[in-house]
Amino acid sequence: MTEKINKKIVLAGGCFWGLEDLIRTQPGVIATEVGYTGGKNENPTYDNHPGHAEAVEIEYDSTKTSYKNLLDFFFQIHNPTTLNQQGGDRGTSYRSAIFYGNEEEKKEGEDFIDIVNKSKRWKDPVVTTLEPLSIFYKAESYHQDYLQKNVGGYTCHAIYFDSYQNSVNNFFMSMKKKLFYIIGIPISIAILSFAYYTISPLFINIKVDDLNPAVNSTSSTTSVQPTAPMNVIGTAGHPASGTVRIVEADGKKYIRYENFKTINGPDIYVYLAKDLDAKEFVSLGRVRATEGNINYEIPAGVSVNDYPYVLTWCEAFGVLFNSAKLF
Numbered sequence: 001m002t003e004k005i006n007k008k009i010v011l012a013g014g015c016f017w018g019l020e021d022l023i024r025t026q027p028g029v030i031a032t033e034v035g036y037t038g039g040k041n042e043n044p045t046y047d048n049h050p051g052h053a054e055a056v057e058i059e060y061d062s063t064k065t066s067y068k069n070l071l072d073f074f075f076q077i078h079n080p081t082t083l084n085q086q087g088g089d090r091g092t093s094y095r096s097a098i099f100y101g102n103e104e105e106k107k108e109g110e111d112f113i114d115i116v117n118k119s120k121r122w123k124d125p126v127v128t129t130l131e132p133l134s135i136f137y138k139a140e141s142y143h144q145d146y147l148q149k150n151v152g153g154y155t156c157h158a159i160y161f162d163s164y165q166n167s168v169n170n171f172f173m174s175m176k177k178k179l180f181y182i183i184g185i186p187i188s189i190a191i192l193s194f195a196y197y198t199i200s201p202l203f204i205n206i207k208v209d210d211l212n213p214a215v216n217s218t219s220s221t222t223s224v225q226p227t228a229p230m231n232v233i234g235t236a237g238h239p240a241s242g243t244v245r246i247v248e249a250d251g252k253k254y255i256r257y258e259n260f261k262t263i264n265g266p267d268i269y270v271y272l273a274k275d276l277d278a279k280e281f282v283s284l285g286r287v288r289a290t291e292g293n294i295n296y297e298i299p300a301g302v303s304v305n306d307y308p309y310v311l312t313w314c315e316a317f318g319v320l321f322n323s324a325k326l327f
Contacts, residue, residue: 005062006030009070010037010099010133012053013078014086018155020056021147022077028065033057034146035139037099038131046140054093057136067105068165071098071112076161080116081124087156096126099133106130115164244310244324253298255284255310270296272307276323282307 013019016034024032036044039052058070078086080096100106109130116126138144147153245256255270273281284296298304310324 006059007062007067008057008059008101009067009105010055010057010136011070011074012038012055012095012097012099013074013080013128014054014094014096014156015089015154016054016056016139016143017146017153018157019078020145021155022157022159023056023058023070023073026060026065026070026073028061028063028069029058030061031059033136033138034143035137037133037136038097042135042137044137046143049093051092052137053095053097054139055097055099055136067108068112071109072164074098075112075116075128075164077157077159079122079160080113080126080128081122083127089156096128097131098128099131099136101133106132112164119164121161121164246304246326247295252300253304255296255298257294257296269312271309271311272298272302272304273309273311274307276309276311280307281311 011019011023020032020034023029034054034056036049036052037055040050041048041052044050044052060070078096082096084090084092084095086094086096098105098109100109109128113126113128113130116122142149147155245258247254247256255272270284271281272284282299282302284298304326308326310326312323
């Protein structure tokens with residue numbers, strides 16, 4: 001009889017909700033926990049985990065699966081080529097990383113990254129980091145088994161490919177996948193374009209009214225065009241309405257959402273950005289938005305002249321609601 005030996009592996013690749021939900025189904029996986037690792041502070045929390053990655057600790061039966069098999073599946077279900085980003089999630093929290101416990105695991109990680117690169121399944125090279133595992137901090141209870149508790153909730157993970165180990169030569173995709181890329185993607189783009197120009201304006205009605213004469217001597221109101229179709233949320237939709245203003249109080253400047261209202265109150269992030277690509281941005285905070293007036297303080301030393309775009313992003317669905325240029 002083969003002795004059952006349980007081992008653990010810690011992986012990070014975007015929001016830990018979706019990563020955990022897919023990995024839990026793999027043969028040989030005994031238990032999963034989501035948490036934080038690889039960062040600066042002790043006892044991190046969801047609201048305070050600088051440098052930590054959202055990660056999943058996986059306990060597995062080594063007689064039924066292996067470290068290599070779990071790495072194989074890990075690279076099937078997330079994009080390892082986007083630096084500090086997975087889907088709509090941005091920041092080092094969402095980096096792709098393998099946290100190794102010893103030199104043998106590090107070598108296996110290096111070898112599998114090489115396999116993924118040589119497969120040519122991704123157009124860009126893998127940016128997955130190999131980091132020594134220090135302490136894995138378990139996340140808050142409401143994050144554990146999140147998609148089991150909230151069926152249909154947000155995830156940016158899916159099974160994109162079959163096993164990288166199916167054949168020695170992984171340079172060619174199957175004909176079925178080729179047809180998907182040739183036919184499916186153009187059709188998807190056409191559908192999304194239709195939704196963007198015809199459906200999303202029905203859901204979004206946010207305006208910019210710059211009341212700060214120091215920034216703009218002429219008060220004006222400008223329509224805001226959505227940067228992502230609202231209908232991708234599905235179900236009942238989450239239309240947002242209100243007014244975005246720059247205001248001053250007690251020597252401080254704020255981005256103020258007035259009469260703001262959303263259905264079911266999705267998590268909202270607000271950024272000041274240099275452009276719509278948000279390659280350079282300043283986060284103004286995370287608020288559980290429902291309705292009413294919400295202020296986001298502009299940090300001292302940050303000039304709206306340098307960061308003229310206000311971007312409103314929904315964490316719950318991984319989409320950019322809208323953007324507004326202040327002047």
